[in-house]
Amino acid sequence: MNHSRDWSRRSFLQWSGTIAAMHMASYHVLAQNDTSQARPEPLIDCHQHINHFERSIDDTIRHMDATGAEKAFILPLETGEGGVTLRSETVLHAFHNYRDRIIPFCQTDVRKDDCLQRIHAYHTLGCRGIGEQKEHLPLSDPRVEAVIAVCNDLNWPITMHFEDGPNGFNMGLAESLENYLRKYKQVRIIGHAQTWWANISSEVPLPSQSLYPTGPVKAGGLLDRLLSEYPNLYADLSAGSGYNALTRDEEFTVKFFERHPRQLIFGSDCPCRDGHGQNFDGVCYSQQLQTLVKRLVPDRDRRHRIFYQNAIDALNGHA
Numbered sequence: 001m002n003h004s005r006d007w008s009r010r011s012f013l014q015w016s017g018t019i020a021a022m023h024m025a026s027y028h029v030l031a032q033n034d035t036s037q038a039r040p041e042p043l044i045d046c047h048q049h050i051n052h053f054e055r056s057i058d059d060t061i062r063h064m065d066a067t068g069a070e071k072a073f074i075l076p077l078e079t080g081e082g083g084v085t086l087r088s089e090t091v092l093h094a095f096h097n098y099r100d101r102i103i104p105f106c107q108t109d110v111r112k113d114d115c116l117q118r119i120h121a122y123h124t125l126g127c128r129g130i131g132e133q134k135e136h137l138p139l140s141d142p143r144v145e146a147v148i149a150v151c152n153d154l155n156w157p158i159t160m161h162f163e164d165g166p167n168g169f170n171m172g173l174a175e176s177l178e179n180y181l182r183k184y185k186q187v188r189i190i191g192h193a194q195t196w197w198a199n200i201s202s203e204v205p206l207p208s209q210s211l212y213p214t215g216p217v218k219a220g221g222l223l224d225r226l227l228s229e230y231p232n233l234y235a236d237l238s239a240g241s242g243y244n245a246l247t248r249d250e251e252f253t254v255k256f257f258e259r260h261p262r263q264l265i266f267g268s269d270c271p272c273r274d275g276h277g278q279n280f281d282g283v284c285y286s287q288q289l290q291t292l293v294k295r296l297v298p299d300r301d302r303r304h305r306i307f308y309q310n311a312i313d314a315l316n317g318h319a
């Protein structure tokens with residue numbers, strides 16, 4: 001046996017093995033980089049309805065497909081007081097057709113005597129929360145408190161539309177919300193709509209002046225304080241009100257996202273037909289908000305909480 005040849009063969013094998021390992025390592029780095037760019041990010045839409053612009057159940061699923069939403073909280077609006085009527089039964093029907101896609105919520109008229117009884121029935125039938133709670137009543141109304149208390153007992157979330165003014169919904173956020181957060185520790189209250197988002201700033205105009213305030217946010221707003229003090233409070237980023245609040249002062253928004261990593265939930269409330277703005281002036285709230293969040297929150301893990309995990313936590317509650 002020729003020792004030197006044996007040595008060189010062995011060292012060739014070692015050398016080529018090293019090269020191969022280097023190739024593999026660089027391949028993995030490339031592959032990781034590539035997939036982090038291209039791999040779709042799991043998404044839950046925490047705020048979706050069915051009947052906007054006569055959108056059918058199948059249209060709503062197509063909207064989810066087009067916007068990359070794996071699942072959506074589907075929120076009925078039984079009284080129709082916000083302009084759209086969607087029955088809890090329709091949401092349950094949709095859930096039976098699309099069990100992997102739809103997370104059904106329920107909502108009934110709190111002024112009717114059978115309200116709490118029906119909520120318990122919807123719980124038995126598979127509903128996972130109450131919302132959208134949107135009726136022309138002050139937030140302090142005992143009937144509104146009664147549904148918050150039921151959610152607390154059932155370990156449920158409740159999505160609430162907060163809009164002050166003479167024709168508002170759950171009026172009196174600044175005066176009444178904290179009492180509930182203090183009193184009911186188990187329910188997850190998910191805040192949504194104009195007055196909720198106006199309180200991102202410590203300067204809140206009267207509703208008669210503006211429900212969509214613009215311009216720089218003044219630090220020290222009610223939302224920052226309540227989200228910091230109450231882990232069972234969540235913010236639903238959906239709709240024009242959410243987008244307006246998050247874009248009026250992006251420097252503030254970047255820090256707002258950093259301060260509340262576990263309580264901000266992606267949602268669209270998008271009424272468009274096809275997930276590309278059809279019937280809605282070419283705007284899709286879901287696509288628009290996804291683009292914004294990706295730009296302002298470059299870290300994929302932090303985004304995953306907003307796009308997915310915080311919705312799951314709000315749904316299941318805190319261990």
Ligand SMILES: [Zn+2]
Pocket residue numbers: 047049132269
């Ligand atoms: Zn809505």
Ligand SMILES: [Zn+2]
Pocket residue numbers: 063270271272273274275276277283284285286287
């Ligand atoms: Zn859309």
